[in-house]
Amino acid sequence: MVLVSPAFALVAVFVLFPLCFAVYISLTNWPLIGPYHFVGGRNYSELIHDPAFTHSVLFTLLYTAIVTAPILVIGYAMAVLVRANRRGSVFFRTAFFLPFIVGLATESFMLLLELQPDSGAADYVLSHLGLARANTAWTVHYGLALTAICVFVIWFASGLTMMLLMGGMQGIPIELYESAEVDGATWWQKERRITLPLLRRNIALSLIISVIGSFLAFNQFYILTEGGPGTSTQPVVMWIYEEAFVQYHLGYATAGAIALVIVVAIISAAQFFLLREDRPVRR
Secondary structure (H helix, E strand, O other): OOHHHHHHHHHHHHHHHHHHHHHHHHHEEOOOOOOOEOOOOOOHHHHHHHHHHHHHHHHHHHHHHHHHHHHHHHHHHHHHHOOOOOHHHHHHHHHHHHHHHHHHHHHHHHHHHHHOOOOOHHHHHHHHHHOOOOOOOOHHHHHHHHHHHHHHHHHHHHHHHHHHHHHHHOOOOOOOOHHHHHHOOOOOHHHHHHHHHHOHHHHHHHHHHHHHHHHHOHHHHHHHHOOOOOOOOOOOHHHHHHHHOOOOOHHHHHHHHHHEEEEHHHHHHHHHHHHOOOOOOOO
């Protein structure tokens, strides 16, 4: 009990107390500066009827749906490429994982410069390939902005998925593959019947990290589009930020944050359930 007490104290101070205090703030009209009053569940009731909040949630769901599968597929392909100690595999591992190490905010600022019309490298390269005009304004058009951010995030996050899956792949006994080869299994049969079932835990972790990261997306949208044009690319975390620190509706914004935490917890629990190891694998 003595050994558990310090850990429990840390969790209580840095997790439980802030969470309980946030729930309390969400039940008030806390204005960040000045007096506040207890309003009960009014903030949550207003959330349901707030079109701006609804739009931010739907946009976040759309963004999550677009990027999750490509991150997993590309990350898996990268892991397959570099899992064996072939010549050059160390270089490719470093190159694939480097974007994640540099950081999302830094690379978002770099991308913002490259997406500038007439001066950015994106327009220069794509115009010479016939894929875009030389003066395309990527960040002020909804479709172009969403496309650019999704491609950018897939490139950024695939390296982390590669590392998570590669670690699981390297832990699979090579004898299983050798036995499958003796039985005449093809490469795809070995991947489907050996690698994928034994990687279920790693795949679940990769998906959960990817989905949670997508729901908490903020830096790339704030830096590249500022939620525009208008509020068309405003994710739910940016809506919370705007309500709390621009409109000074801290109680209302905290209610939105609590709702986001609940949604993320439900989705994570569903992923754990669907990808749990005791589920039978379909042959």
